[in-house]
Structure formats: C-alpha cells, structure tokens
Amino acid sequence: MLAHRLVPILNVSNIRESFAWFEKLGWKKGWDWGDPACFGGVCSGACEIFLCENAQGGRGKSDVKMTFGPEGDETGDKGVWMSIWIENLDAVYQHCVVQELEVAWPPTNMPWGGAGDACTAPRWACFPTQPGY
Numbered sequence: 001m002l003a004h005r006l007v008p009i010l011n012v013s014n015i016r017e018s019f020a021w022f023e024k025l026g027w028k029k030g031w032d033w034g035d036p037a038c039f040g041g042v043c044s045g046a047c048e049i050f051l052c053e054n055a056q057g058g059r060g061k062s063d064v065k066m067t068f069g070p071e072g073d074e075t076g077d078k079g080v081w082m083s084i085w086i087e088n089l090d091a092v093y094q095h096c097v098v099q100e101l102e103v104a105w106p107p108t109n110m111p112w113g114g115a116g117d118a119c120t121a122p123r124w125a126c127f128p129t130q131p132g133y
Contacts, residue, residue, distance in 0.1 A: 007041075009050040010080060011057035015040060018051050024099040026092075047084075 012018040015037055019029045022042040030048060032040035038053040050056075057080065086092055089107050096103050 007048050007050055008080065008082060009052055009056045011055060012051045012053055015051050015053040018042075021101070022049075024101055026095060044084075049082075 010018075015032070019032075019040065019042065023029065027042045027044045027049075030041040030043040038055075039050070041048050041050050093103065093107050
C-alpha cells in the first residue's frame with residue numbers, strides 16, 4: 001500500500017467555533033457539509049484537518065489539563081496529539097498570543113534537539129522545521 005494523503009478527523013463540540021479558532025491560528029475554512037454544518041475541513045497550505053461535530057473520535061475524559069509539557073501527564077486521556085511542522089516558531093507563538101489563543105508554554109528547547117510550544121484547544125504541539133531553537 002502506498003498512502004497518498006492522511007487527514008486527521010477531530011471531534012469538536014461546536015464546528016462554527018472550531019472554524020473560528022483555526023482561522024485565528026491562520027488556517028482557512030476549506031468547506032463544510034450539512035444544514036446546519038456538522039462536518040467540514042480547515043486548510044493550511046497542502047495540509048487539511050477534518051472537523052466533525054460531536055462524532056468520529058473522542059475529546060478526552062480525564063481531569064488532566066495537559067498531556068504533554070512541563071506539567072503534563074502523558075498517560076492522561078485528553079484527546080488527540082498533533083504536530084504541525086512550521087518555519088518560524090517564534091512568529092507562530094506571537095501570533096497565538098496576539099489572537100488570545102491559550103498557549104500552554106512558550107517556545108522551549110526540547111531534550112530531543114528540537115524546539116516546541118503548545119497552543120491548546122485542541123491540543124497542539126508546534127515545531128520548527130529546523131532542529132534546535
């Protein structure tokens with residue numbers, strides 16, 4: 001088998017609010033389906049994420065605030081982890097702060113040689129395309 005594309009599907013509680021959240025992050029609404037819309041996609045360049053309102057996956061059940069990071073519990077059930085590989089981590093971090101998106105921690109050198117931060121709702125880990133920070 002040769003896969004040509006992989007598109008994650010996120011279970012969201014409100015698709016319109018989710019479209020708005022991704023737009024704050026700099027993504028674009030690609031399409032929606034249903035009346036009212038209950039399924040759709042957001043796009044950034046060649047990347048796409050499907051959003052499904054109250055179906056197709058879980059959002060986590062534990063009381064753990066973060067499943068990764070300085071105070072995270074990687075064993076906690078808190079939904080999906082996704083990595084977005086980007087060119088300029090500092091610019092994305094500043095953009096998230098300006099857009100008032102929750103940022104779990106600022107850009108940080110990681111022990112495996114990369115840098116990352118986490119912009120939440122849904123849970124995100126953003127990493128630069130170059131190793132090191």
